[in-house]
Amino acid sequence: MKLLRWTPLALALLAGAGTASAQDKPDPNLARNLAATCAGCHGTGGRTVPGSAVEPLAGADSAVLMQKLRDFRSGARPATIMHQISKGYTEAQLELIAAYFAARK
């Protein structure tokens, strides 16, 4: 039975292989993982509770969402908090997040 457990060596090999492949091909879960950082305020998958003052993101048009995020970053769009949070992500990360929420129903 012991042989079936993950040994540190096996884990290290797996980790090494995984890191190499992560650099070679895009992580299929990257957009999902990034968008999950928004869910604390905007709800799971961008779906807010009824009556939420925070806007839902699920099903938003990705181009419109991306423009909003750019405007938050530039200061063109007034905000209480999103001008500060949007600056914490790269343009490429925001693109992934916008596309992910656009694809939610």
Add this chain to the structure above:
Amino acid sequence: MTNRRDFLKRSLMAGGAATLPGLSGCALGTRPGGHVVVVGGGFGGATVAKYLRMWSDRGVAVTLVERNPRFISCPISNLVISGDKTLADITLGYDGLRNTWGVTVLQDEALAIDPAGRTLRLASGGTLRYDRLVLSPGVDFQFDQVPGLESEAAQRAILHAWKAGAQTVALRKQLEDMRDGGVYALTIPKAPYRCPPGPYERACLVADYLKKTKPKSKVLVLDANDEIVSKKALFTKAFEQYKGILEYRPGSELREVDAGSRTARLDFDTVRADVLNVVPPHRAGDIAARAGLKLINDRWVDIDWLSFESVSTPGVHVIGDAIFPAPTMPKSGHMANQHAKVAAAAILNLLAGQAPAPNPVVMNTCYSFVDSKNVIHVASVHQYDAEKKVVMPVPGAGGVSAAANELEGAYALSWAKNIWADMLT
């Protein structure tokens, strides 16, 4: 490399037919199965339980061990103390995790871990076998560091109300019973502690309540830190609005209490209060602190930031307030919810024989009420730094409110409802 036979055997070792459906009809080694046990159903534990089920298309079996029958939120609980909300407003059940997500929720207490055998022993006498264990135990208090507060009788008289529940209601009752002209004193431990802005929010909200109902009373804030730990300029401004009621004393470390006379002895001062509210120093919750995991400063669990796995104990992941924080990272419910998602993604990769993603991102938003309507925030975004092997705050991002405002009061209450739903429904 792993193969189907290994997966099946490991699943069987985990002891559940429930783990097998995750293996059927999918590409080998790409879709995870197995059994994850989660200890603690707060912001971290409830979130990781839900996200493991959601992101594995219910392929991974999840058991959540929580000692309380229902979740009671620490965020918003200061509004219960001020009388603006009730305990019912911040109490939610685990039915969503059970019925919508198929999480096995056990009302039980985790007693001990056997990391070699990958089992968790429960107070009820049962034992759970796991492929991966997630500890999200929050904090436990170091009562032994406050002489006079060691006994249960003393702890009933001098409340912390730093875990929401019975203590929240009891502190509210003490404030209601306090005479007009009484003194409410709140002691704050040295950072790091759970919820950096929380004590200052509480001081403001108690002052707001007393100003409206018992205006001869006083709020004394006795801070072991040399200055306000979070949102300093904004809380300094808020304290001015309670001039004559609220007094802030930095550098006031608590040395001893006398429960009978509700007296706090500080470094240079002795304060006798009508309501004495002591937030004792704290550390990682008992199950994490006593499991033999590597701790930092003998208090907080040292974890790998790609997976939240203990650096010393394979198979055991720790999230939330119990971990040694990354630079500038607060111990907050919002941050625990973020840890949970990174840990869930990493665990699903590991169960599928893949490395955790190399680039985790977490962010934080903490809203604080300075009165029953007006709110201030602090926000930050933290991205993984591959050289430092830790998530670091993004320079130029994050920040605080320009001023306290009612709009963010509405956002704060919506934040609470949305994050509770993100954890539990």
